[in-house]
Amino acid sequence: MTQVFYVAWRYLAYHRWKTITLVGAITLIVYLPIGLRVLVDQSSRQLTARADATPLLIGAKGSPLELVLNTLYFGSDHPAPTRYAEATRVTESGLSATIPMYVRFRARGHPIVGTTLDYFDFRGLEVADGRNLAMLGECVLGSRAAESLGAGPGDYVVSSSESVFDIAGVYPLKMRVVGVLEFADSADDDAIFVDVKTAWVIQGLVHGHQDLNRPEAAAGVLGREGNRVIANASVVQYNEITEENLESFHFHGDLSDYPLTAVLAVPPDQRASALLQGRYQSDEDLAQIVTPVAVMEDLLGTILTVERFVVAGAVIVGLATLATAALVFLLSLRLRRRERLTLFKIGGSRLAVASVMASEVVVVLASGALLAAGLTLLTSQFGSLAIRALLRT
Amino acid sequence: MNPVVSIEALEFRYREGDFRLGIPELAIERDATVAFIGPSGSGKTTLLNLIAGIALPQSGRVVTEGVEVTSLSDSERRDFRIARVGLVFQEFELLEYLSVLDNILLPYRINASLRLDRKVRGRARELAERVDIADKLDRYPGKLSQGERQRAAVCRAVLTEPSLLLADEPTGNLDPVNKWRVLDILFDYAERTDTTLVAVTHDQEILDRFQRVVDFSQFHEYGDVRPAEHGELVGAGQ
Numbered sequence: 001m002t003q004v005f006y007v008a009w010r011y012l013a014y015h016r017w018k019t020i021t022l023v024g025a026i027t028l029i030v031y032l033p034i035g036l037r038v039l040v041d042q043s044s045r046q047l048t049a050r051a052d053a054t055p056l057l058i059g060a061k062g063s064p065l066e067l068v069l070n071t072l073y074f075g076s077d078h079p080a081p082t083r084y085a086e087a088t089r090v091t092e093s094g095l096s097a098t099i100p101m102y103v104r105f106r107a108r109g110h111p112i113v114g115t116t117l118d119y120f121d122f123r124g125l126e127v128a129d130g131r132n133l134a135m136l137g138e139c140v141l142g143s144r145a146a147e148s149l150g151a152g153p154g155d156y157v158v159s160s161s162e163s164v165f166d167i168a169g170v171y172p173l174k175m176r177v178v179g180v181l182e183f184a185d186s187a188d189d190d191a192i193f194v195d196v197k198t199a200w201v202i203q204g205l206v207h208g209h210q211d212l213n214r215p216e217a218a219a220g221v222l223g224r225e226g227n228r229v230i231a232n233a234s235v236v237q238y239n240e241i242t243e244e245n246l247e248s249f250h251f252h253g254d255l256s257d258y259p260l261t262a263v264l265a266v267p268p269d270q271r272a273s274a275l276l277q278g279r280y281q282s283d284e285d286l287a288q289i290v291t292p293v294a295v296m297e298d299l300l301g302t303i304l305t306v307e308r309f310v311v312a313g314a315v316i317v318g319l320a321t322l323a324t325a326a327l328v329f330l331l332s333l334r335l336r337r338r339e340r341l342t343l344f345k346i347g348g349s350r351l352a353v354a355s356v357m358a359s360e361v362v363v364v365l366a367s368g369a370l371l372a373a374g375l376t377l378l379t380s381q382f383g384s385l386a387i388r389a390l391l392r393t
Numbered sequence: 394m395n396p397v398v399s400i401e402a403l404e405f406r407y408r409e410g411d412f413r414l415g416i417p418e419l420a421i422e423r424d425a426t427v428a429f430i431g432p433s434g435s436g437k438t439t440l441l442n443l444i445a446g447i448a449l450p451q452s453g454r455v456v457t458e459g460v461e462v463t464s465l466s467d468s469e470r471r472d473f474r475i476a477r478v479g480l481v482f483q484e485f486e487l488l489e490y491l492s493v494l495d496n497i498l499l500p501y502r503i504n505a506s507l508r509l510d511r512k513v514r515g516r517a518r519e520l521a522e523r524v525d526i527a528d529k530l531d532r533y534p535g536k537l538s539q540g541e542r543q544r545a546a547v548c549r550a551v552l553t554e555p556s557l558l559l560a561d562e563p564t565g566n567l568d569p570v571n572k573w574r575v576l577d578i579l580f581d582y583a584e585r586t587d588t589t590l591v592a593v594t595h596d597q598e599i600l601d602r603f604q605r606v607v608d609f610s611q612f613h614e615y616g617d618v619r620p621a622e623h624g625e626l627v628g629a630g631q
Contacts, residue, residue, distance in 0.1 A: 003502035003509060007491070014490030014533070342486040345447050346549070347475025348503035350468065356503070 004352050008359035019364065022325055026368025027375070029318035033311045034372065035379045040307045042380065043387045044300050050186060051292035053123075055273060056096070056265040058086055058280070064290040065299060071101050071262040072292060073187045074111035078104045081259035086287050088256060095276040096267040100260045102199040107159045107175075110145045113191045114199025120181075122266060125188055129153060130179030133195050136206075136249060137241025139175040144189040146180040153177055156240075157192060159202045173202045174240040185384070200258055201241065201249065208241065208249035265289070329361055395459060396420035397557055397589045398444050403453035405439060414439055416453070419607070426583055426590045428600055431609025437593040440609075441559045444591070445478050446470035458556055475504045479550035479588075481579070483562035485542045487534040487549075494530040497521065497548045507553065520548040524578050540571030544578060551582055558583060560592040564599065576602060 012019040050072050059067040060080040069075035087098045099122060102114035117132060119125075130153030133140055139157055141149065151157055155177045175194060183189060200206045222230045241249060251258075267273040280289035336357070343353045398421040405414040414436035421427055429437040442448040443455050446462040447470075455462045458477050462470060474480075487496045495502075497517045501509035521527040524544040526537075534542050543563065550558060560579060564572040576599060583590040592603070600606050 007488075007495075007499075007502050010492075010495060011490045338486075339488060342482070342488075343499075343503050344471075345442075345445070345474075345482075345486075346480050346500055346503075347471045347473075347478070348500075349471055349505060352503040352505065 001355065004355040005359050005363075007356050008363060011356075011360055012363055018328075022328065022364045023367045023371065025321045025325060026365060027371040029314070029321045030369055030372035031375045032314040032318070034376050036307055036310060036314070038376055038379050039383045039387070040303060042383045043303065046384055046387055047296045047300060048293060051296040054264065054292045055267060056276065056289055057292055058082065058090065058263040058265055058287055058289050059261065061286060061288045064288065064295045067262055067288075067290060068292045068295045070103050071264065074103050074113060074191055076106070076111075078261050081261060082263065082287050083256060084258040084260055085256035087260065087263045090263060090265055090276065093276065093279065095272045095279075096265040099264040099266070100196050101262040101264055102196050102259065103261050104259075105159050105199060105202050107157050107192055108149060110142075110149065111191050112139075112159055112199060112202065113193050114196040115193065116196060119193070119264070122264070123184070123186075123188060125184060126182045127179040128182040130177070132179055133193065134178070135241070135243075136195060136198055136201065136246060137173070137175055138178045138194070139198070140179040140181060140193045141177055142181050142189040142191045142193070143183040145192055146177075148190075151177050152180055172239060173198070176240075196260070198241075200251075203259070205253070205258060206249055206251050208245050325364075333357060395423070397423045397425075397458055398591070399454075399456040400443075401454045403443065403450050403455065405436070405443060405448070405450040405453075412436070416440070421589060421591060421605075424583075424587050424589055425605055426580065426603045427592070427605045427607060428603040429591065429593045429607050429609060430595070430597075430600070433595075435609035437609050438561050441480075441561055441591065441593060444557075445474050445480065445559055447474070471504065472506045475500050475507060476553055477555050477557060479553065479555035479558040481543075481547055481550045481558070481560040481563045483565040485534070485539075485546040485566075487542055487546055489534055492531050492533060493521070493526060493537065493545045494518075496534065496545055497530075497552055499549055500553050513552070517548065517552055520552060521545075524548060538571075539567055540574060543567060543571065543575050547575065547578055547582075551586075551588075554586065556588055558588050558590045560590065562593050562595065564594070564596060572596075572599070 051068065054072055057067055057071055059071070060082040062080050066075070066077055067079045070078050081104075084100065087100045090096050090098045097118070099116060099118045100114075101119075103111055104114075105112040113119075120132065127140065128143070130140070141151060141157070146152060149157060157175050157177055159173045159175065161172055175192075175198065181188065181193075197206055201208075224230070265276060267276055277289050277291075280287060340353055340357070343356070398419070400416050400419040402418075403414070403416040406412060412434065429440065431437055439448065443450055444457050444462070446455075446457070446465060449463060453463070457473075460473055460477075462473065465473060487493075488499065491499065494517060497520065498509060498513070501507045501513055518527060518530070521530055524547065526541050526544050526548075529537060529541060534545065537545065543566070547563075550560075558579065563579065564575055567575060579590060579592070580602060582588060594600070
């Protein structure tokens with residue numbers, strides 16, 4: 001049979017474009033429904049696993065999906081901000097522990113997650129290299145973010161400007177990397193974690209500048225009215241927080257009005273959870289409370305419906321492709337009638353002549369199936385990354 | 394000495410048409426070189442097919458190389474043919490997708506009764522050298538001249554060292570230079586290896602080269618004259 005396979009192989013290699021087209025078509029019709037199934041299964045597992053592990057989210061009224069995607073997967077579409085007072089309100093209710101989340105800014109494509117140390121405990125995130133956040137202006141990198149940025153403890157990461165026209169507001173902050181987290185196989189791996197106050201520094205709500213009472217700042221002072229000092233743009237604003245300039249950083253306005261994208265609520269039990277949800281039922285309330293798992297189930301329902309349509313379409317296209325492939329093989333058999341006759345005349349065995357033709361079909365089908373299996377394996381290995389990337393955009 | 398081909402009371406007709414071939418008796422001596430001549434449709438190619446066991450007669454006996462071909466099963470006739478009979482065709486019938494070397498080695502790839510080994514490969518190269526196509530073994534037939542293609546086809550036919558070489562108008566598609574060259578190769582091989590050569594031809598110029606000429610005008614009885622076509626062979630399983 002080796003010799004027969006060799007002849008079949010030579011035929012396929014000689015007609016390589018025809019072979020590639022046929023193998024490609026078979027690969028696609030096998031891979032599409034199976035690969036899609038694997039992807040949907042993985043996304044279902046991923047979406048529900050992280051949502052399951054996140055009891056309640058509180059955010060400004062608006063799209064619950066946007067709120068969940070931003071808080072759980074650090075999606076780039078950020079919901080309307082809620083106030084820091086919302087976190088205080090929940091904490092003071094005694095119904096739940098709270099973790100403030102401010103996921104708005106990015107650094108070289110990676111989300112900057114402003115939160116507190118409680119978030120690391122809540123997600124079970126461990127520092128693999130360096131240490132955890134201790135000071136304003138520091139950051140800790142998720143494992144993939146560290147790899148992608150090529151940064152580790154002692155290096156610096158600079159936040160990206162939101163808009164080149166936003167001169168007075170968001171400006172790049174140079175953050176010192178103090179630690180890298182262990183691989184968690186979640187959206188946390190791609191994130192840059194900072195203290196929520198550092199996120200506010202990036203937004204310009206907390207800032208530090210040259211001490212206006214010192215002689216070297218005198219040139220920038222335009223006037224003094226009691227405790228109020230009016231200065232011009234020549235006063236040096238710090239774009240990096242160091243131990244030397246840390247003291248100069250200060251808040252403007254009321255802390256309770258500072259923005260958050262969400263408050264992650266972790267009630268101790270079902271009762272507390274129900275009571276807490278009850279407090280957000282008023283139409284007048286500017287905030288909403290959502291159960292991430294319920295929001296994700298809605299999303300999965302939509303995905304499954306779309307998948308069914310896609311699979312039905314793929315099956316129809318697959319049948320049409322198989323029919324076309326069968327036609328190509330049959331036409332090829334007709335065209336090669338003379339070749340079969342030559343093989344018969346010179347004494348080719350019936351089995352060998354039939355096997356030469358059949359082997360070609362088998363090799364094409366087997367190659368298509370193998371490639372589809374390979375693609376399915378790749379999907380199962382890297383599908384989660386693709387899903388995460390999609391959720392981030 | 395026993396004849397290499399012995400035919401008795403042979404009757405053959407195609408499924409369709411009025412063509413009939415009747416040969417009361419014909420013997421071809423061992424080591425002979427024989428030309429079959431006659432008008433188109435007189436049954437020359439059909440007789441080659443009958444001698445090789447490609448076609449079966451309705452009645453009569455065909456004994457080739459001491460084997461009664463007509464009594465063999467389809468599978469036995471294929472095994473017999475690939476080992477004992479070399480076939481050369483007018484249209485060369487090389488496979489376009491195989492290199493020249495693979496075309497020469499083809500008999501060893503399509504019948505498990507032959508075993509392809511280093512010795513056979515060496516013989517294929519020697520044959521190619523002898524007919525001056527050794528430098529073209531990696532090429533496809535489409536890249537060869539007509540003469541080179543027929544020389545490759547002759548190598549394929551003789552690789553199994555058959556004792557009977559059947560050539561169906563082997564020079565029909567060749568220019569004069571290549572015609573004589575291919576004939577030289579065939580006759581040289583037949584002489585060197587004591588092989589019987591039977592060739593169908595319309596070319597009167599080459600008849601002098603053969604020891605014997607068989608004129609088919611004496612055999613054929615046909616109403617609807619037409620040449621034998623591929624795939625119309627009675628009793629021949631393909």
